[in-house]
Amino acid sequence: MPSTPSRKTEQSRRLRERAESMIPGGVNSPVRAFGAVGGEPPFIVRGKGSRIWDADENEFIDYLGSWGPLILGHAAEHVLDAIVGAACNGTSFGASTPAEADLAELAISAFPHIQKVRFVSSGTEATMSAIRLARAYTKRKYIVKFEGCYHGHADALLVKAGSGVATLGIPGSAGVPEEFIQFTLALPFNNITAVEHAFQRFKHQIACVIVEPVVGNMGCVPGVDDYLVALRMITEREKAVLIFDEVMTGFRVAFGGAQELYNIRPDLTTMGKIIGGGLPVGAYGGPSEIMNLVAPLGPMYQAGTLSGNPLAMAAGCATVKYLREHKEEIYPKLEKLSEQLVRGVAAAAKDAGVTLCANRVGSMFTWFFTAGPVTDWESAARSNTEQFARFFRGMLDNGVYLPPSQYEAAFLSAAHSEEDVQETIAAAKRAMAAVRG
Ligand SMILES: *Cc1c(COP(=O)(O)O)cnc(C)c1O
Numbered sequence: 001m002p003s004t005p006s007r008k009t010e011q012s013r014r015l016r017e018r019a020e021s022m023i024p025g026g027v028n029s030p031v032r033a034f035g036a037v038g039g040e041p042p043f044i045v046r047g048k049g050s051r052i053w054d055a056d057e058n059e060f061i062d063y064l065g066s067w068g069p070l071i072l073g074h075a076a077e078h079v080l081d082a083i084v085g086a087a088c089n090g091t092s093f094g095a096s097t098p099a100e101a102d103l104a105e106l107a108i109s110a111f112p113h114i115q116k117v118r119f120v121s122s123g124t125e126a127t128m129s130a131i132r133l134a135r136a137y138t139k140r141k142y143i144v145k146f147e148g149c150y151h152g153h154a155d156a157l158l159v160k161a162g163s164g165v166a167t168l169g170i171p172g173s174a175g176v177p178e179e180f181i182q183f184t185l186a187l188p189f190n191n192i193t194a195v196e197h198a199f200q201r202f203k204h205q206i207a208c209v210i211v212e213p214v215v216g217n218m219g220c221v222p223g224v225d226d227y228l229v230a231l232r233m234i235t236e237r238e239k240a241v242l243i244f245d246e247v248m249t250g251f252r253v254a255f256g257g258a259q260e261l262y263n264i265r266p267d268l269t270t271m272g273k274i275i276g277g278g279l280p281v282g283a284y285g286g287p288s289e290i291m292n293l294v295a296p297l298g299p300m301y302q303a304g305t306l307s308g309n310p311l312a313m314a315a316g317c318a319t320v321k322y323l324r325e326h327k328e329e330i331y332p333k334l335e336k337l338s339e340q341l342v343r344g345v346a347a348a349a350k351d352a353g354v355t356l357c358a359n360r361v362g363s364m365f366t367w368f369f370t371a372g373p374v375t376d377w378e379s380a381a382r383s384n385t386e387q388f389a390r391f392f393r394g395m396l397d398n399g400v401y402l403p404p405s406q407y408e409a410a411f412l413s414a415a416h417s418e419e420d421v422q423e424t425i426a427a428a429k430r431a432m433a434a435v436r437g
Helices: 010-020 077-088 098-110 123-138 192-201 227-237 257-262 310-351 385-397 418-432
Strands: 044-048 051-054 059-062 116-120 142-146 184-187 206-211 241-245 268-271 282-286 357-361 364-368
Touching: 059 418, 077 310, 098 116, 098 282, 098 310, 116 123, 123 142, 123 206, 123 241, 123 268, 123 282, 184 192, 192 206, 192 227, 206 227, 227 241, 227 257, 241 257, 310 357, 310 364, 310 418, 385 418
Parallel strands: 142 184, 142 206, 206 241, 241 268
Antiparallel strands: 044 051, 051 059, 116 282, 268 282, 357 364
């Protein structure tokens, strides 16, 4: 590979071998193993701002951002202060603490349709609970999801899922009995006719439609035209619950997520990633009329030993409060730098004679190695993943850390600078030379 300079991997290799002897694949989440891109996965020991360092002391400009949460960059000082401050007072009580209402107030201020919100510890729990709640509210069984969307790893949602499921090329997951997914309808994204047909076929039986309002988990794929508006109209007409899974897009594509960006009100919103400021937090919320069904007020059961954990609430509050106070500067800056970066890398591809389709909404984006347009799972899957893998490895060798899969979104943070962007484009020029192969 002509892309110099190369990185040292000796320590990471040693750490991987040790981890592999005890942890399946050496990882606690599948895509981290680099199965789709090859090469030695760096073991990360430190991060600051836009940069991370691995065990071999290689430095990378990071566009993974912990898969989305780190919109303020690594080890943001006021977030660290909040976490340390909370930790000094004890790490968990299993009783209510003041910070839970602080974060609830921040979530409600970002998402005006939310009157009540419940905190959990992951995005998976948030979507799983929101679906249980939608079924409790409508007393219906069927759920609609879209091919290539990922909503965490609950049984009923592991059908034609995106993210790692798509990366590994498996249709669903072993260990999920057919009976557990018999009420899950997986439809093509950006296809309203398919949704209309499902509601005709399963009249009065569909509890909810869950959607990533900007898909990040088959790579970045926005809704076309009035797709989301149509989903809102149909669900309203059919008295089904519309769930916007804003685990990735919340506080990312705008402070108030995709629903603010596109001015559409879902019935339920799920959150995660940024709302935890790098600690494990998820949340689901909506109008009191629905949320009052959640125990102890109502019959829909959902609980968590570490839910509303004080460290996690402190990190979430520090992050979201900062975003709220600085949103007028932060989101335009994210937009400007992301636009420069995505355009610069696309130009580098063009110069190298590589076919690329760049999709971007704000600071989430994907370079698909296909002519495009990429609007759904079928068109995303036409990407040349061999070329992506070569690009990924070339970027890594040139000091840029991207998500290790074609079917994931990359993120820029408020800690990234114009120099970071220029350095990344220069790395892309070198990496693209090796892509055509
Ligand atoms: C990451 C993600 C999830 C799952 O969140 P976890 O915290 O990984 O369980 C759910 N939905 C979307 C849209 C996500 O991006």
